[in-house]
Amino acid sequence: MAHLVGGVSSAARVLPPLDGEELVVVRSEGPWIWDRAGRRHVDTALGFGGTVLGHAPPEVVEAASAALRAGPLPAFIHAGEETAAAAIATHCGPLSQVLFVSTGSEAVHLACRAARIATGKSRIAKMAAGFDGWLDDVAFGAAGAAEAAFPGNARPETDRVSLLRFNDVTDAERLFAEQGDIAAILVEPMLANAGCLVPDAGYLEALQRLARQHGALLIMDEVLMGFRLQAGPSSQLWGLDPDLVMLGKAIGSGIAVAAVAGRPEIMRAFADGRGTRAGTYSGNPVACAAVTSTMALLDRADYPTLLARGDALRENIVASFAGAGIEVSTSGYGDVFSLWPSATPPRDYAEAQRMLRPDWSQALHLALRREGVLVMPSGYGRLYLSFAHDAEAMEMLERGFARAAIAMRDAAAA
Numbered sequence: 001m002a003h004l005v006g007g008v009s010s011a012a013r014v015l016p017p018l019d020g021e022e023l024v025v026v027r028s029e030g031p032w033i034w035d036r037a038g039r040r041h042v043d044t045a046l047g048f049g050g051t052v053l054g055h056a057p058p059e060v061v062e063a064a065s066a067a068l069r070a071g072p073l074p075a076f077i078h079a080g081e082e083t084a085a086a087a088i089a090t091h092c093g094p095l096s097q098v099l100f101v102s103t104g105s106e107a108v109h110l111a112c113r114a115a116r117i118a119t120g121k122s123r124i125a126k127m128a129a130g131f132d133g134w135l136d137d138v139a140f141g142a143a144g145a146a147e148a149a150f151p152g153n154a155r156p157e158t159d160r161v162s163l164l165r166f167n168d169v170t171d172a173e174r175l176f177a178e179q180g181d182i183a184a185i186l187v188e189p190m191l192a193n194a195g196c197l198v199p200d201a202g203y204l205e206a207l208q209r210l211a212r213q214h215g216a217l218l219i220m221d222e223v224l225m226g227f228r229l230q231a232g233p234s235s236q237l238w239g240l241d242p243d244l245v246m247l248g249k250a251i252g253s254g255i256a257v258a259a260v261a262g263r264p265e266i267m268r269a270f271a272d273g274r275g276t277r278a279g280t281y282s283g284n285p286v287a288c289a290a291v292t293s294t295m296a297l298l299d300r301a302d303y304p305t306l307l308a309r310g311d312a313l314r315e316n317i318v319a320s321f322a323g324a325g326i327e328v329s330t331s332g333y334g335d336v337f338s339l340w341p342s343a344t345p346p347r348d349y350a351e352a353q354r355m356l357r358p359d360w361s362q363a364l365h366l367a368l369r370r371e372g373v374l375v376m377p378s379g380y381g382r383l384y385l386s387f388a389h390d391a392e393a394m395e396m397l398e399r400g401f402a403r404a405a406i407a408m409r410d411a412a413a414a
């Protein structure tokens, strides 16, 4: 009898079998993944965005290995922790105070705690269909959950969380008129886990203004988008001025680490005992070494070229499908985007729900797998590119999509 519940520890990692065969990964490096059957695939899932430098960047592996050899869990303050915090802080402007935890979900939890302490208010306003981790408070309203669709048009709420409609400023204004107890608005730079729904021009600025007017904080959940568009938070690239930012995934190159960066006056609560911070593995030496070496590499990374390469791929995919008589569109940015079986991408969650075609997305995943290309199989899935996606990987992606488009056309005609 197998012992691992459902065969995997995180539900999002399940893939459908191809011709009766499971895909089991044995190794990953750069843009590549090798499976148990010895096949090499070009990867676009990239540890759910955890590896913007590509899998197993040698410098990070070396730094983390050295930290491991020096002892992975000394219990007391260790030499690498302040260095890693400084490496993050130098990329975050006024958010100069940093705390490390091991997962993005914990970072969100900590940021919400900080906001409640700083404001004396208790309620967090989060986006319906936004994904801010899987802990109880904020798992409410994730994409696919019944409440994310605002059933009956009433605002879904728990004792601690209220949902907001993404890209709807009036709805945010209404919330503040209804509720005096909002500690923070919690929002991603785009609703990545609902298929890369991008904010309308001025939307995030309007949220920031409303939060400030009503004595609430703006928390940007950049666990996914931080260090994706520049070496730092995406929100700051766009001129926003959040109070707290959560970072994860890209900052550790695949090693379990996440961080909260915040204004000193807010983060002080964790130093003076008003807020609990803990975690056996929080800020451990291996995680900190991975962060410090990743930051050094990202400082030298050529983001404009990566984003342009991704935008060219997006155009190429749309053209390949059009050539096969199938309308598709993309949403998101050059190195993290979603593919939609529609002429234009959705603007909000209601449109995304209408455009979602899980069978189509699964069929695309399988058609691409035959071509040695790995994409997430779900309709709200994303394609990530890394700095390690070289000409060979990009050509394989373009060729794979062109062939998959033809296979999907032929399957539909059969």
Ligand SMILES: Cc1ncc(COP(=O)(O)O)c(C=O)c1O
Binding pocket: 048, 102, 103, 104, 105, 106, 108, 131, 132, 133, 134, 188, 192, 193, 221, 222, 223, 224, 225, 248, 249, 258
């Ligand atoms: C925007 C966002 N926030 C939070 C999380 C939770 O991070 P973790 O899976 O590391 O707990 C994720 C994970 O996908 C995410 O995409």
